[in-house]
Amino acid sequence: MEGHSTYQPKSKVARWFESRLPLVGLVHSSAIAYPVPKNLNYFWTFGAILTLMLVVQILSGVVLAMHYTAYAPVSFARVEHIMRDVDFGWLIRYIHANGASMFFIAVYIHMFRGMYYGSYKAPREVLWILGVIIYLLMMATAFMGYVLPWGQMSYWGATVITNLFSAIPIVGETIVQWLWGGYSVGDPTLNRFFSLHYLLPFMIAGVVILHIWALHHVGQNNPDGIDVKSVAKDTVPFTPYATIKDVFAMVVFLLFFSWFIFYAPNYMGHPDNYIPANPLSTPAHIVPEWYFLPFYAILRSIPDKLGGVICMFGAIAVLAFLPWLDTSRVRSAKYRPLFRQFFWIFSIVAVGLGYLGSQPAEGGYVIASRIFTAYYFVHFLVILPLLGFIEKPKPLPASIADAVLAKNGGAGGATVVAGASAPQTKG
């Protein structure tokens, strides 16, 4: 963020303002002059897409809140009021409901990109951990948002998830009643969820600022996973190069988003949530929103309740330790032949867990969930640490400029063996 700005205020007023609050200089250095590696691919546009989605969700959410009422006997009807009677209420609600799914699609692509190209490795550990915190906040926000329409899945999803805390020994029951504000999920629960659902996105926005700050401090990783050696040769200024690419990617993403808003608005949802919440009737299968399904599968695969809860939260927590679990010094999977294969296996396992989470917990599904859950943890706790020692990485290009040259069919440039310039492993 600092040190890149060539901003010179021209007018007298601008100079006066800049010497008191260097705001324009800050924007200039972080969104205009900021050097971006030349070799970024389109997976690097998802940060911008996610920022857009956060803005979309906050704006549509604020408008929805103007028409919504958090009061258990009327909340379902109020949402229908938005859908039927509010001008373009259906549009705003479908944007918001599908926007949550789009947000998660974008964040999963963003996270898997980070894993594939080793974006979590030094010096980007704090950047990565801030991302994990954003992901956690997103999950909390999405979960509470899903409760607000007060349909059957809202109610029973809230019941299942809040009940997880009862697995905590001794104080579990007390904590659950404290969360509920009563002896079951009810109106007090709905009200506090609404309050928190409105609060958390602004906390996300705060952590996003830290996330971007950390990013601009250490600089972006890139598909070759090598450091910028020369700003002049390896990078281009953020504007116009990255801005135009980001805006193009955002519009393409909006096309994808619009497909669901306008043509399949209930595809991502569950029909049971169009049935008003009924504490006396449990749905045949209680399923969370699709983006929680892998963790739901992990939860259900463990026969012990407390064990299941620990594994589920552990599955998320393990991400925060990723920078230290991966022992290889080489960042990008492009130069890590073994890791690349394990990455794809892991991806399939993660998607597979999602599928298993949507199926009833019985028979073969349970067995498959257990195998996949075990593999999920083995990937992080065994495979990644070992790979750094076993794997022989391919030679890294000497610089980003060389990598670009090689890719475009040039002379290839000088390459150095990774092991020669830097030790492959910590340890």
Place this chain on the structure above:
Amino acid sequence: MKKTILFGAAALALLLASPVKAAEGGHDDLPHRESWSFAGPFGTYDTAQLQRGFKVFREVCAACHSANYLYFRNLAQPGGPRFSEAQAKAVATDYQITDGPNDQGEMFQRPGRLSDHWPAPFPNDQAARVANGGALPPDLSVIAKARASHVGFPGFITDAFTQYQEGGVDYIHALLTGYVDAPEGFKLQSGLNYNKYFPGHQIAMPKPISDGQVEYTDGTPATVDQYSRDVSAYLMWMAEPHLDARKRIGFQVFVFLIVLAGLLYFTKKKIWKNVAH
């Protein structure tokens, strides 16, 4: 790369093999996918069908089912059955609505207005249960979105591409035409009825409609299948009254975004032209 694909295929096969086994047996008949005028990106409601469906709803369904989110005014709004305002008013005045309190502090009855909700057939859930053998007829306002048929894998993926959003209406049509004799050996509880498509096959609602029960004046065949089709379409409209506008606006948004994306793409190409990347 080849190795990666092989690895992926092996893992995928592993994933698919186990659940498929688990899912075998006990599969209910899936509702048949009907063709609906409102399906697809350019779908719109068929006004005549909605008017017929409304007739079936009013004369048959509404005897037991409420539709609490429907206003009389909705019947005349664009994208719906498009009754004239006078027709919608005439429907409203056929019903007595409890209003009040008046100056004397008393509730009173008056004919319905366009701004009134569709009146419920029973004063409360308990009264509805008592009149229906203990079962509560669900509210029909959003029923077409509250029901679906389970497609499973990989059907749910293709549905995202084909924009299949008619699972609810297909189910309702199947349910209404799915009253058949229970198969031999099937133990039917007393007071319940056998239905091919109802989960568990035992439904409290008796066969609601028979051939010729509702009079059609436009020459449409007065059959259970046709009634079911029409009333399902009507229920879809009740659940999603702005569907026509949604798809129309959606197309405009798509045209706009595609043009914008095209312009941005070429702008991007031009800007990056002299930078190797």
